Amino acid sequence: MAKLELKNLNKTYTPKVIPVKDVSLSVEDGEFLTLLGPSGCGKSTILRLIAGLEEPTRGQVLIGERNVTGVRPGDRNIAMVFQSYALYPHLTVYDNIASGLKLKKTPSEEIKQRVAEAANVLGLEELMNRKPGQMSGGQRQRVALARALVRRPDVFLLDEPLSNLDALLRERVRAEIKQLFAAQKVPVVYVTHDQTEAMTLSSKVAVLNKGDVQQLDAPELIYNNPANVFVAGFVGSPQMNLLTLSCQGNHASLGNFKIPLPKMPTVPHNIVLGIRPENVHLAKPEDTNIIKGRIFLVENLGMHYLISVRVDSSEKEEIIVRALVPIQQKWSGEEINLVLPNESIHWFNVQTGDAMVKPSVASQLV
Incomplete structure (x- = not known):
């Protein structure tokens, strides 16, 4: 179990381009935080800073009270689900799910056990020998989620994972995600511009605009008591x-x-x-x-x-x-x-x- 903390996190490209402005927040074990805002508000940049895919101009990222600001992405023990799914097209479902464990040289028997558990949770048992091109968008999304689950990370990061799905499929997968991560008991950070996803999935929401956190609160408080005109x-x-x-x-x-x-x-x-x-x-x-x-x-x-x-x-x-x-x-x-x-x-x-x-x-x- 590991708490995620961001302390005065800032990312500056030029004096006029500052996508993240001194953001401070925390996500406890079992909390589901959604970063919500319009395009260009800094939410995906924050996710990349947590993942280590970008270095902050200043500020700190802490996971379980460990300062990981200068730590390589592969050594942070996080799992990330991308908007594009990022599956290997030439590999089967089984090999896609197991790919991260194989890179870490996890024993083969443990890999089989973890993959089987994730496949059972996400209903992928009958698809294990298929390749991504033989599956629907919803099935590929579940494979990407399974690949993240088997890592057993300290923090889950999800970058607009439902944006490529049609409306009906998005509703179904959204319900699956809510149930899935409620059982994980680790911090989850979810990025979206879709307020319905934010309201239905989250235990708390951070509304961002131009790199600033406008309000950080429970979804019902964000809706009923907006802090300013932008949030309203x-x-x-x-x-x-x-x-x-x-x-x-x-x-x-x-x-x-x-x-x-x-x-x-x-x-x-x-x-x-x-x-x-x-x-x-x-x-x-x-x-x-x-x-x-x-x-x-x-x-x-x-x-x-x-x-x-x-x-x-x-x-x-x-x-x-x-x-x-x-x-x-x-x-x-x-x-x-x-x-x-x-x-x-x-x-x-x-x-x-x-x-x-x-x-x-x-x-x-x-």
Whole structure:
């Protein structure tokens, strides 16, 4: 068992190209950490720094309290699963899985035992004599996972392993990965830009942007209490409504409507209101503080419609609110009354983007 720690990890290529900026985090035994962010945010570079495929400009990588920053990749006792699977096309499934053990000159009987165990866990017993070209994408992915499992490493690293699979296969393999690594009891670091993978697989998530960790938290806290505007807008599908509003007194103005502000030391001139579409409700007769608007776009999501509403406003700039409504109701160009529950609203600083006040009641739809 080995804890993984990154201490002030930095990678600088040029003064203007810094993909990793002083990242510090830890992953305990049995924890599944996902590095989540858009392309170019530094998540794959962090993975390569952990693996030893790149050297940090400064900072340390520790595995089980052992500083491995200057240690060769082969001596770090890690296993890595690549996006491209990286299987040897001329070798059988058995030989692909056993390749790393053979390089370490593991006794042949032990190799057979470990390969058999991994094949049984991943359902590969009937494929052992096939070559990668004779298998589907999902089967090749399981072979790559098996090759990592037999290593019995101190840390597992996975670099977007599902990105080459179709949607249905990705769901199935994602479920397999969750069960598989829950039983390993070692740190797992998983890289993806897919928030669904991050939310469903992880015990904690690090959201990155431009080399910085924006928030490191449990998935439900990332979703319900985003630390800033970037996290709020990146995590969640459909995306959170983020509206820049002017403030007067103790209210923010949404078009011609007033939304009460929470208590804060000083009221800013402008503020960013955030609310997830699933928390925007259709108004009932008894509701107050109703927001009126007109629907201009309807998107069928299967279980719900996603509607985009232009809010009544005396200003030239259009204010658009997106809401999820039941599939039984059909909307097209109609006027609509909406309610934005105060307990579901997030407030962010316009200048810094940081959260100013957290919602008093977290969403239950995670």
